[in-house]
Amino acid sequence: METEFGKRLKELREEKGVSQPALAAALGVSKAIVSFWENGRREPTLSNLIAIADYFGESLDYLAGRKE
Numbered sequence: 729m730e731t732e733f734g735k736r737l738k739e740l741r742e743e744k745g746v747s748q749p750a751l752a753a754a755l756g757v758s759k760a761i762v763s764f765w766e767n768g769r770r771e772p773t774l775s776n777l778i779a780i781a782d783y784f785g786e787s788l789d790y791l792a793g794r795k796e
Contacts (some may be wrong), residue, residue: 732793738766752767755779763764 737765741751741762747767748766752759772780781788789795 730766731752731771733771733791734766734768736791737762737780740786741766751783754783755771 741748747752748762749759752762755762757776761770767770777788777791780786783789787795
């Protein structure tokens with residue numbers, strides 16, 4: 729069950745040409761965790777969410793689907 733967050737994470741990752749393993753390494757998590765986030769099987773912790781926002785230069789509101 730894909731979530732808005734998962735959809736946006738995957739879109740950002742693909743737009744920037746970043747693989748799941750590369751993103752996982754940058755964030756200090758496993759590739760499986762990135763896959764779980766994208767597929768809506770898990771949600772990131774607040775610290776991981778902030779790290780993702782910083783990595784892609786996006787706001788938390790954008791990642792959460794609260795604004796375009």
